[in-house]
Amino acid sequence: MSRLHPGAWWLWAVALAAVASRTTNPVLLGLVIAVAGFVAVLCRQDTPWASAYGVFLRFGLVVIAIRVVFHVLLGGMEGATTLFVLPRVPLPDWAAGIRLGGPVTAEGLVFALCQGLQLATLLCCVGAANALANAKRLLRSLPAALYEVSVAVVVGLTVAPQLVASAGAVRRARALRGDAVRGVRAVRVLMVPVLEDAFERSLVLAAAMDSRGYGRTAGVPRSTRVLTGVLVIGGLMGLCVGAYGLLDGSAPPVVGAPMLAAGSVLAVAGLWTGSRRVRRTRYRPDGWGAREALVVGSGLVAALATFLAPADLGGADLSPSTVPLVAPGLPLLPALGLLVALAPVLIADRKRT
Template sequence: MLQGNTILHAPSVRHRPGTTDYGLRSTQHATRNITHMPSNDTFHPVAWSAWLAAAALPALSTRNPLYLCLTLLAAAVTYLALGRRSPLAKSWGAFVRFGAFLWLLTIPFIALTAHHGEIVLFRLPASWPVIGGPITGEAFIYGLTSGLSLLALLLVFAVFNVAVDQGRLLRMTPGFIYQAGVVTAIAVAFVPQMVASWQAIREAQQVRGHRLRGVRDLLPLIMPLLVTALERAMQLAESMEARGFGGQVLAASARQRLAEQLAILVGLGALGAGFAGSGFWPGQRLLVGILLAFGGGALIWAFWDQGRRVRRTRYRRWHWERGDRSVLVVSLLAGVGWLVAWLAPGDWLFFYPYPPYSPWPTFQPVLGLFILALAIPGLLLGPGVRTVMSNE
């Protein structure tokens, strides 16, 4: 019998002389035929959430190409390690390739349409509409950094979606938005599941001798894909109905509702003031950080209090292992370090290639180490195998 990555042996049984234990022989025969297959088990979903927040911060807060390249490197190491464990990596690979295509498209688009800068690479005739004029190195660098930011963000979210499947994502949904969380989880998993079904149907049709030569040959692929999607939708609806989705929520007292409403109002006001201050008072980063933290804390408390009234049952508990704690601690340290650099006075994260600023990015080794530390999930995962019994 299997449980997780271990083999549970049946207890020993006394037998009378002259009898034969065929079950014991079959168990011994199956134990001798053990194969190893890639494992899909990774780290705790909370640890992955902390990793997602820490890895998304550089892509959202800076255009420095050096930091963005390090973010891409850390996310790529983790993505490649997950690709050996999860079949979802192949489906999300299409989104990563699409992001790379957008990046390659962004560079010439900005270089041909933005004609500002002092480093002139070459000139196009001024009579040409839109693209006519000097093609500058600053525009090329700006297009490079803009595409890098988008590609890094896509790769980070691809890693998270490969590591945390739909079931775990649903379980992590806060209680106060459980209905919207179910819809979001289904929407996020729709396209990867469709891509995986398309690939499986296409391989099956190729085995049967089907060849795709034109639009008419798509019908044997589209019809099974549509039927598969409808069957999956029916199964999902039946499982949600069986588990009592949309059940009753415990009623709140008038005082509790008033406290929640005030907390939401104050939290939204503090967040609005913080975001406005970050744009109008860039020198007051500490005050902006306090407002954002206070507003976020008020909203989190209000939503947590609402979520307590939602009845939820759990049949399995997530356990914390040493690797989970390592990923969580490293992600928290990297995220806090990056936030401190963003709140600190100075231009550690600022980059703008156009004059009067320098087109060459600056680099702080400490921030680079924070980003590289985010590759720890890929380094800890390794090849990873699980033991499977065989009856052959």
């Protein structure tokens, strides 16, 4: 069975991230993390970046801890249930509205935990996409007009997986030499060789891109480059304004669908113009078939079930109250949508052991 298109994995993960951005319910956020992790573990391939989900999960735990510490030190939402009181540090008048120390309430602490969990869930969705998708294969599938921008994006996306692979290689090398250090000391020991390996990779990448003529504009008329840039930038601006008009009910009607349509036309025209001046060949291009559509569709079902859930089917439980503090419920329709998002386990090829 052939591997799924990497774009399908990214769209599926973006749909799960959209679910996480819509809610602060810790039960639903935990379900998003569980779904992303379950699919990432079962469907990942034997690649150097296959363990990226675990790294992003640890980053998420760090984010939660940082958010709670900031709330304890700087305050935020207050409540009636005081857990403990920290010594308060007086601040100058120009820092009015900011406090350092003071009472820490249960309501504010739960609110900070929910916000930190939301950010951690977004990181886990990105980690699942990094563990499942091959960014280099995704680059080959993008339009030729976006090639240079896409290379920069792919380089940025592969930083975390490459660091994970480098850390694993350095750890194995030290273990073979009898040094099995763990904990905080392991971070200090591994940091220098991992950063050195990352620096060497960046130099090799820069040399490879230069040898292939990356960024050169020889033979391309200036008028063509300017026209392509104007069309693409104008299209992106139209898409942003149109999306804002659709999301904001008070915006004038002309700002919504008309601007979105105009932006789409300009963006497509810019991509078409840019693709004509860039000649690229693809060896064994990745196809998009029914399995990719089903994977993306399962993620869209989860997102639509969350965004369109009525109040009696879980819409009222997406943002549970913290003042007063109440136990969060399980949003029924969004939870069922997330169960549909487990479909890639049945559709994609499993990890080979």
